[in-house]
Amino acid sequence: MKYKKQVEKWDVFEVEIQGPAAGNPFTDYEVTGTFESKNECTEADGFYDGDGIYKVRFMPSFEEEYTFRIRAGFLDADLVGRFTATAPGKDNHGPVRVANTFHFAYEDGTPYYSVGTTCYVWDLQSDELIGKTLKTLKESAFNKIRFCVFPKHYDYNLGEPRSYPYQGTPMDSSVLTKENFQEYTGRSEGNDWDFTRFNTEHFRHIEKCIEVLRDLGIEADLIVMHPYDRWGFSCMKPEEDDLYWKYVIARFAAYRNIWWSLANEFDLFEEKNVEDWERYAKIICEKDPYKHLRSIHNCRNFYDHNRPWITHCSIQRQDIYKSAEMVNEWREKYKKPVVLDEIAYEGNIQHGWGNISGEEMLRRFWEAAVRGGYPGHGETYMHPQDILWWSHGGELHGESHKRFGFLLNVMKETPGIGLMPYEKCGWDEVCAVPEESTSLIKAVKEYYLFYYSFMRPSFRDFYFDDETAFEVRVLDTWNMTVENRGIHKGKFRVELPGKQYMAVQIKKA
Amino acid sequence: MKYKKQVEKWDVFEVEIQGPAAGNPFTDYEVTGTFESKNECTEADGFYDGDGIYKVRFMPSFEEEYTFRIRAGFLDADLVGRFTATAPGKDNHGPVRVANTFHFAYEDGTPYYSVGTTCYVWDLQSDELIGKTLKTLKESAFNKIRFCVFPKHYDYNLGEPRSYPYQGTPMDSSVLTKENFQEYTGRSEGNDWDFTRFNTEHFRHIEKCIEVLRDLGIEADLIVMHPYDRWGFSCMKPEEDDLYWKYVIARFAAYRNIWWSLANEFDLFEEKNVEDWERYAKIICEKDPYKHLRSIHNCRNFYDHNRPWITHCSIQRQDIYKSAEMVNEWREKYKKPVVLDEIAYEGNIQHGWGNISGEEMLRRFWEAAVRGGYPGHGETYMHPQDILWWSHGGELHGESHKRFGFLLNVMKETPGIGLMPYEKCGWDEVCAVPEESTSLIKAVKEYYLFYYSFMRPSFRDFYFDDETAFEVRVLDTWNMTVENRGIHKGKFRVELPGKQYMAVQIKKA
Structure with missing residues (x-):
């Protein structure tokens, strides 16, 4: 059993144990941990991380002494230990929570004014490109980023990701062109995956990305499912989906900067219905002990943001002309924070959702902010190698993002927490x-x-x-x-x- | 009896007779003319023009011989005469009519693509300013202008008009300031008008303006009533209103370039209701033998543009953000030409209806045009002497108007008559x-x-x-x-x- 004796409050406390590597360690054994202190008693699922290593993670919420107990199907007796949760560091404010009905604050009470961006699969690019993205983020005002666990198949996104979430092999992508790519879906032939065996390297890498974001003070708005798929990840069976959700939660829930976005554009999934989404939501509510923020993003029609498990609206604009101007209405309707995760992207690609000006993007940001909502950015400028910030990260070429820090500073001057119209x-x-x-x-x-x-x-x-x-x-x-x-x-x-x-x-x- | 023996088809044929100047010649006598030719027989009301002179006007619609007969209460016997209506001149295409349900064409079949502007009281300014306005119009692409018979009392419009429509005297305007002007309404004290005696010089001058516009190929979209009033013209009694309407129609209906706009912002009149507007409409329908275009313009809520007497919608935008984009909807709803007579004005005054950019104005023009509607311009730039194009005419300072000729030429390339979405x-x-x-x-x-x-x-x-x-x-x-x-x-x-x-x-x- 390996673990550290000390960890900051709201950081990840991790226990590593050895176990069997034979059979299917992802499904054969249940591993759980119980973490106790004066003020809390939390149960957390563990997960298999390859090479006979099993891990259980925990995020302590109090500065005090903790004891823990690890149970596993392959263990004869529980393992026990103790550690201390120390005071949080200067930039560690805890997870973001809903505050003041329509707003957010870190757990330590510091108001959090979301200025988000979207780079759907920045995490699945080359080390070099990831490095560029992080440099860009570091120099930016962004304090939230939306991105996916699964790779993305779409216009400007026909390449292979750096790794796949499952053991197996993908379809042959040499057949793809800009003209025919839409013919390939999750049901395309040639994919050969074992949906009961995760590619641990893929998840370890995503964890690393979440950690770096955390250290930059950026919330990781993790899109757990999405429909832009040629590999079959969007049309797995219910038990495969459930296994995936549990694995994701077991690995990532202890990171204080995680937000759960159940889906990007849930309404474009051909094989999921409301019952599926509600089932995933139930898993999150049961399995995430820290109650991280939960949302689900639409393409056309909204999910019912009044559902109690939804902590905040994650909205795509409904109209070409009127976008952030509708925040008032949505606040009234849902009585929750209104996050506009897509109000069109600054850029010049052929698609109308990806070619507004920097001026118009900034205008939508201010409209949203002054109506008591939270706008989101994305950038889609044509690029010789099809490296678009919106999906790949890299460098920003636009004009709006340079002005978000100014807005963020103004937002921070708000007395109390949050603005209302x-x-x-x-x-x-x-x-x-x-x-x-x-x-x-x-x-x-x-x-x-x-x-x-x-x-x-x-x-x-x-x-x-x-x-x-x-x-x-x-x-x-x-x-x-x-x-x-x-x-x-x-x-x-x-x-x-x-x-x-x-x-x-x-x-x- | 004075008249010309020859007149172009669609021009004004006028008969002048002498009569009594004593009593009240505006109300004491009825004067009418009957005009007959092979193809038509038209009755038209005459009017008193001061100094014992009575006039009857007629617009011939056919190239042929006409006879006419004038009746008047003060005449012992009818007066008769004859004249010839000759072929129209090169730029005389007749009055504008609705064509192809949603569009307009001159009576000779030439499509008319409306590119309008608004200068509410350009006609009531000094000769010098009127000269400037006409020069500007001549150099512009505008083929329609909205303006009023009555003077206007409003922000940037506190001065006296060059003349008043009635005999009498106005309230003392030296009490007015930019701060208190809204306290003065049509019910303010100090006005002393005889609403049964028109100031013929005022109407002669407006006629002259209509004629100059006609010669520039510009339609005179005449706003007969409006609520921006400190003199009492917006709250006359029904019989006074009716007398006014009949006088206006008798004087102006024979001009081929006249459009009747019953009101600017009918919904801001405190003392008129739908019955009043319908009564005025009935008078126009009965008294205008040439069936000129008829509309009524709103501030907030639309008049019911489905009313059969309304030939086309004259619309003020309903929303700050979405304006010309709603043309599709209005076409569908009213099945009539959609004219956007106010979609905000290019300018920089304090009011949100008067400070959009030239780019945004032009964008609204194109949006409207490409959706099969007709946009309207106005300009409200701050000016050291408060001379704003929107009310006073003069010179244009903006950028959008320079681009309307380009749009108009594109519209003229439409095969057939008119565009649809x-x-x-x-x-x-x-x-x-x-x-x-x-x-x-x-x-x-x-x-x-x-x-x-x-x-x-x-x-x-x-x-x-x-x-x-x-x-x-x-x-x-x-x-x-x-x-x-x-x-x-x-x-x-x-x-x-x-x-x-x-x-x-x-x-x-």
């Missing part, structure tokens, strides 16, 4: 005020963040009351400039440059 | 094909006009059938360039520059 603003502006429950609604708010989108007023007049003094700042959200405009009381006018993408920030002095 | 196009493009009745729907169209709006594809693939050869052109709608891309058959790819506002024009070779 201010209903009394003009019809031709959006305005955010700090989230407050209806029972506590105050007449004059502490803070107002007005956004003018593509409109270009040369000035705006404001009036809140006669007593309160306000500090006024004018933000150019594109050029990232801030102008202090002094302290004002009563009725006051703010001169603006008559340009697009301006905001006015007003806080109680 | 092509339902089989991709979800991420809009495409127009020539308007055709459902019973005649052809598999492969003669002509396709694809528009990519704010999306920026680097290429698009096309396939219609294996036999038909198509000529392909790439249009940059902003830079107004056209690139010929040769003849193509079967499946073909069109390379695009990955820029916004591109269109692809494809016609049978």
Whole structure:
């Protein structure tokens, strides 16, 4: 039995034991751990990691002494041990939770303002490309990334992944062209997989990616299933799916930065129905002791985000023209955080979902944020080797991402946790005020963040009351400039440059 | 009795007679004319034009000999005469009519593609400013302009008009400021009008404006009533309104370029209801022998454009974000031409309806056009003397209007009359094909006009059938360039520059 005597609270505590390598260690034995301290008692599934090595992982939630007990079908007696969970490091705030109904905060209470991006299979690229992606992420404001466990088969994604999740061999991809790729689906011939034997190297690699993201302060929004498949991973049998879900949870649940995205575009799966998705959800709810965030992403029609296991909406835009503008409506409908995981991508590929301008992407970000939602980025610029950020990671070529840090900093200035749309603003502006429950609604708010989108007023007049003094700042959200405009009381006018993408920030002095 | 012996078909034939100037000549006498030829027999009301002069006007619709008979309460016997209607001049195509259900054509069959602008009270400005407006219009692609008979009281419009429609005196406007103007309404004190006595000079001047527009080939979309009023013209009594309507029709109906807009923003009138609007409509239908186009414009809620007297929808956008994109829906609902008379204005004033960019305005124009509708322009740039094109005319300062001629020329290339949205196009493009009745729907169209709006594809693939050869052109709608891309058959790819506002024009070779 191998384990460390000490681990930070919210880090991964891992116990490694030796066991049989013969037969099918993925299915032959059940391995579990029980972790106890003064404040918690948690049971966690273990998993087989190849070469006769079995592992059980645990994320402690308290700074205290823990004892643990490992049970396994191949063990004559339980193994026991103890370790200490120490204070978290400076950048370790714990897992992200829903906070204030519509928002998020780390477990230590620090507000978390999601600024996400999507690189579906960045994790399955070459070491060199992964290195580039991480460098890009490090220099970015992104604090969440969506990506897949399974490889992806789609336009601009016809290559082989660095590894496959199962033992076996894939279909011969030399037959694929940009014209015929859509003829190949999960039911294509030539795939030869043993869906009861995982490729441990594939999962170890993904773990490594999750760890690096964690160390960069980035949440890993893990897409566990998706329909863009030529290998059969999207149409396994129910017992194979269940085995997969349990394996994924046993391996990854102890990482504090994991979010579970049941699917990308669940409605494009031809062979899954609501019962399947609900079954997977049940497995997660039972098997993930840490209750990480759970969502499911649509292509066309929404999943019912009112389902109790769904912690937040993970939305794809419903209309070409109106996107982030619908956040108000979705907040009202679901009473959960609204995360817009796809509001079209900045780029210039032929597809309409992947060719909006940087200006339009940033505009959608601000619209979403000021309506109390959380926008998501993606980038799809044509590339000589078809390396598109949206799927492969690598380098960013666009303009919007450079401006997200400015937005994130503004979001962080919110008093309390999270913004909500201010209903009394003009019809031709959006305005955010700090989230407050209806029972506590105050007449004059502490803070107002007005956004003018593509409109270009040369000035705006404001009036809140006669007593309160306000500090006024004018933000150019594109050029990232801030102008202090002094302290004002009563009725006051703010001169603006008559340009697009301006905001006015007003806080109680 | 004074009249000319000869007039062009669709021009104004006018008969002038002397009569009493004492009493109230506007109400004391009825004057009518009957105009007869081989093909028509038309009755028209006359009107008092001051100084004992009464006039009857008529627009002949046939090239032939006419006789006429004038009746008046003050005449002992009818007056009779005859004249010849000659062939129309080169630029005289007759009045504009609805054609092909959703479109317009002049009476001689020439398609009319409306590219309108709004200058609410350009006609009531100084001679100098009117001169500037006409110069601007002459150099523009506009073929329709919306404007009012009554002066306008509103932000940026606090000055006095050059004249008033009635005899009397207005309230003292020296009390007005930008802050208090909204406190003054049609019920404000100080106005002293005789609503039974028109100021003939005011109407003579408007006539002159209609004539100059006609000579520039521009339709006069005359807004007969509007709610932006501090003088009481928006809250006259029913019999005063009826007198006004009859006077307006008697004076202006014989002009071939007149369109009747019953109201700007009918839903903002506090003292009119549907019965009033229907009564005015009835008067127009009875009194305008030439059946000029009739519409009524909304602020928020639409009038019921299904009413039989409404020839075309005159629409104000319903949503900040989605505007011209709704043309498909409105075509379907009303089965009439869809004219978007306000889809926000290019400019930079404080109001959200008046500060979109030139790019966005042009984008809305193309969206509307390619969906088989007709967009309208307006401009509201801040100006040191508050001279805004939208109300006052003068000079244009924006960017969109420079590109309307390019659009108009493309519209004129439509085979037949008018474009309709092509339902089989991709979800991420809009495409127009020539308007055709459902019973005649052809598999492969003669002509396709694809528009990519704010999306920026680097290429698009096309396939219609294996036999038909198509000529392909790439249009940059902003830079107004056209690139010929040769003849193509079967499946073909069109390379695009990955820029916004591109269109692809494809016609049978």
